[in-house]
Amino acid sequence: MIGMDEARAQHRVRSVRWGYIWALSCAVLWGAWYLPGTAIWSVEPYRAMNFADTGQFLLAAAVITALSSVAVLLVLLAWLTMLEKLGEYRRTMRRFSTLSKWYFLAAIFGGPCALFGSYLAIGYVGPIFAAVAALLYPIVGATLARLWYDEKITKRAAIGILVIVSGGVAIFAPGIFSESSGAGDNAWIGYAGGAMAAFGWGVEGAIAGRALDVSDPDVGITARFTAEVIYWLFIILPAATFFFGMPVSETVIATFNAWAMVWIALAGLSFGLCYVAWYKSFPLIGVGRGQAIGALYGVFAVIFLAIFASRYPDLNFLLGLALSVAGGFLMITEDSQVVEVVRDPHNGKAKRPDRVSQSRDDFQKIHMKGFVLQAVAGSSDGLWDHEIATSVRREYGYTGHYWNGEIRATLTDLHSGALIEELQDDLDDGSYFANGKILMKFRLTPLGARRLAETGLA
């Protein structure tokens, strides 16, 4: 039987470690995405296209991005089905004016700005350039997270971010030079695409952080891609057809061949899951750190491109690799007590809600994170995590170890995001979750009360 102090320390380390595991998983999957994301350009109908014709190239990039986003959405819907969260998706989407609108806004920056920009950069300049250009996104994300959420960026974390970014530049600078020398007159479109990717992904993470505070990450990313698919299929591609007379439907139909579909599907799989991992890491370690560790994708992209496509970077790769890993190491080795709560919990002015909605029929039920926040808000002297778990299981009919774990993960996420704070703890003797686990009693923070009010739950 472990002691209370040891159990407390283990819990803290575990929650921070999982934040970094998800961020690193994002980096590996994101790096892997450059394989199908580049391979698609080398199969029909894109292989035969004349890229000196800017209109044709932009059309190709738009169709590839649109079909990729459809593939991501299909992957994520299958993902939600396997994680038993389709009901949660429905409940989250229904709250458009207070919740899912943030994902619709994030999708504008992540999709038609960042992903489209990245495909432009790959096609016009090259995959290595596309990877390095986007490496600057953590600076945008961390700055906005600091301004909008008062996220704590310690000096150590800031140095880590800078070291990672300088490592990325060291890795890719000669690659950019050699690729750009053969890029032709329209290379500026690729460079603009690279800037769009860095800006778009940075802003997207910071906007999505607001909605992620009060909704499930798996569901949130699916909502964000639902929005992107709507933008592409119902606004951008029809506009390209009707206003600019582009042969959109012909290009889409021509893309329906075996290999193009394989690469679109794999791009959807790798990108969709990379996003899932990215969103899961934010509440646990903060947008700034999540994005910085995610930026290690540059290292994985180079490794995968070298192994599978024989595209080798120069010797400076070793320097860049060392810098990127050192930057990540600087952040990962930060004291977990510093990282455990990534924001200021007292950053809020809204008064504490004084009542909780009572039992509702299925249509009226709110999403789980909102329900948990309301339950904690409604208890004047706090609620134990096992009491919250019992209420959640009863409200949604959830059973089994998996949902116990999901509820614990949700509480860890809310605690790390400073929406709830710990009042008291105890050691589980095996009666609730598992022997030796920490049990915590939570109450709402002023920041949590503010988020409840902002999302119409107070």
Next chain:
Amino acid sequence: MSEFWGFDGAHLIAIGMILILAGGCFYMARTWGSRL
């Protein structure tokens, strides 16, 4: 396969790698809550 790939069969190994990574991600998502 297309000229993008570095050697014969690279595309098949890449497909396998991405599928394995996706499987690992799914396993983590199903179990991480209980390991917290």
